[in-house]
Amino acid sequence: EGRLTHYVGIQSDITELVERKQAEVIAKNEASQAAAATEAKSEFLARMSHEIRTPLNGMIAVGQLLAGTNLTPQQWDLVNTIQCSGEALLSLITDILDFSKIEANKMELMSTSFYLISTVEAAMEIAGMQAAQKRLHLAYSIRDDVPDVLHGDPHRLQQILLNILNNAVKFTDEGEVFL
Numbered sequence: 723e724g725r726l727t728h729y730v731g732i733q734s735d736i737t738e739l740v741e742r743k744q745a746e747v748i749a750k751n752e753a754s755q756a757a758a759a760t761e762a763k764s765e766f767l768a769r770m771s772h773e774i775r776t777p778l779n780g781m782i783a784v785g786q787l788l789a790g791t792n793l794t795p796q797q798w799d800l801v802n803t804i805q806c807s808g809e810a811l812l813s814l815i816t817d818i819l820d821f822s823k824i825e826a827n828k829m830e831l832m833s834t835s836f837y838l839i840s841t842v843e844a845a846m847e848i849a850g851m852q853a854a855q856k857r858l859h860l861a862y863s864i865r866d867d868v869p870d871v872l873h874g875d876p877h878r879l880q881q882i883l884l885n886i887l888n889n890a891v892k893f894t895d896e897g898e899v900f901l
Contacts, residue, residue: 760825763822764823764825767818767819771816771819774815775815778811779812781804781808782804782805785804785805786805789801789802802851802854803855806851806855809848809851809852810852810888813884813885813888816881817881817885820881831878832875832876832878833873833874834874836873836874839864841876842864842883842901845883845887846860846887846901849887849888849890849899852891856891856894858891858894858896858898858899859897859898860891860898860899860901861898861900861901862900863900886901887901
């Protein structure tokens with residue numbers, strides 16, 4: 723008959739729901755900003771790495787050329803110091819770039835067949851420069867039951883071996899480093 727006979731009221735506190743939604747929005751924004759910052763940092767490190775590597779590789783190459791000339795023992799030691807320092811700096815730049823790649827989930831491992839002895843000897847040669855400066859002997863041995871050809875990432879393995887060898891040389895004052 724057009725007359726109001728009842729009222730129905732529903733009360734609900736949605737404060738917690740609103741706060742949770744706001745927190746979700748804030749968290750998504752912060753995650754997005756963090757991802758953008760990580761991406762920017764990775765891009766910056768990659769560019770800086772390239773810009774630093776180019777002259778550093780040139781310096782190392784000139785040092786190698788100079789080492790191939792007739793030098794006095796003192797000059798050879800100086801050239802060797804330049805080469806060791808350059809190689810150490812190059813290794814540090816590589817480590818920083820790799821850390822940035824790992825942090826950004828962009829690290830990609832190679833999967834290829836490689837000769838273990840070549841990878842080990844390359845690491846030994848680089849670490850050998852630093853060992854020679856300290857008058858340390860550097861040696862290695864590969865067990866007979868280890869295959870000659872392995873499948874994996876030879877560059878990462880060399881990097882790991884080089885880090886181990888460089889630390890061993892760094893903390894050894896006399897004698898031998900044996901891998």
